[in-house]
Amino acid sequence: MARLKVLLVLFSMVLLAACSSTPPKNMDDICDIFEEKDDWYDDSKDSFEKWGVPIQVQLAIIHQESRFQYDAETEMQYFLWIIPIGRQSSAYGYAQAKDDTWDWYMKSTKNWGADRDDFDDAVDFIGWYGKQSYDMLKISKWDAKNQYLAYHEGHGGYKRKTYNSKPWLIKVAQKVDKRARRYGAQLKGCEDKLNSGWWFW
Numbered sequence: 521m522a523r524l525k526v527l528l529v530l531f532s533m534v535l536l537a538a539c540s541s542t543p544p545k546n547m548d549d550i551c552d553i554f555e556e557k558d559d560w561y562d563d564s565k566d567s568f569e570k571w572g573v574p575i576q577v578q579l580a581i582i583h584q585e586s587r588f589q590y591d592a593e594t595e596m597q598y599f600l601w602i603i604p605i606g607r608q609s610s611a612y613g614y615a616q617a618k619d620d621t622w623d624w625y626m627k628s629t630k631n632w633g634a635d636r637d638d639f640d641d642a643v644d645f646i647g648w649y650g651k652q653s654y655d656m657l658k659i660s661k662w663d664a665k666n667q668y669l670a671y672h673e674g675h676g677g678y679k680r681k682t683y684n685s686k687p688w689l690i691k692v693a694q695k696v697d698k699r700a701r702r703y704g705a706q707l708k709g710c711e712d713k714l715n716s717g718w719w720f721w
Contacts (some may be wrong), residue, residue: 543588550579550703551710553588561714563640571647572654573661576703578646580664580696581671585616590637592616614642621674625649646671653678664700668693 546552554561564575586592590613611618613636617625625645626634634641653659653670657678661667670678672689683689 541590547583547588548702550576550706553579554710554714557639560639560643564643566640567643567647570644571651571661573647573650573667574700574704576700576707577650577662577664577667578643579703580700581646581668582614582642583699584668584692584696585611586614588614590614590639613637614639615645617642617645621649663697665693665697668696 544553544556546556561575564578567573567578568575582588592613615636617636622634622636622645625648626632629644629648631641631644634645636642636645649671650659650661650667653667653675654661656675657670659666659670659678666678669683669689672693673682677683683693
């Protein structure tokens, strides 16, 4: 009997870990996302309260970067289409943060234990980066389009307006902005329930 209980506990832990790491079933509705991932709202809200980047902007960027896959990586590159020679970049995790930028974040925030495949750290990173974009470039934290352009191109690239030579990137940034607006409108319909806490019962 004791052995059965141990097995049931282990099975439950594995099942819980699998559920928490899989992307949301409906990525087009922020209320459905938070209903399914019941700790993500608190994580996103904490980031918003700390850095001022709205929840809908955070999630729109994550959707674009990783489709909510915790271990997302860039594509592998091949020599002569056969021999793998490494990935396109070191971007990894929910936020697709590169090694250097993630190191900058950890040093700046003293969040030395942060992991790119943890949602709470990923949204905190996005909020922090958005605050840097506001401080350095005066981009409104609510401006999902330009926040994303600075996120993708880096602050130096944004200053040089490198995105102007990438029409595809401007279209992607417009898509991020559209999603952020849709997420924001949806959030108004469920935010009271999320804040009350009874949503999850």
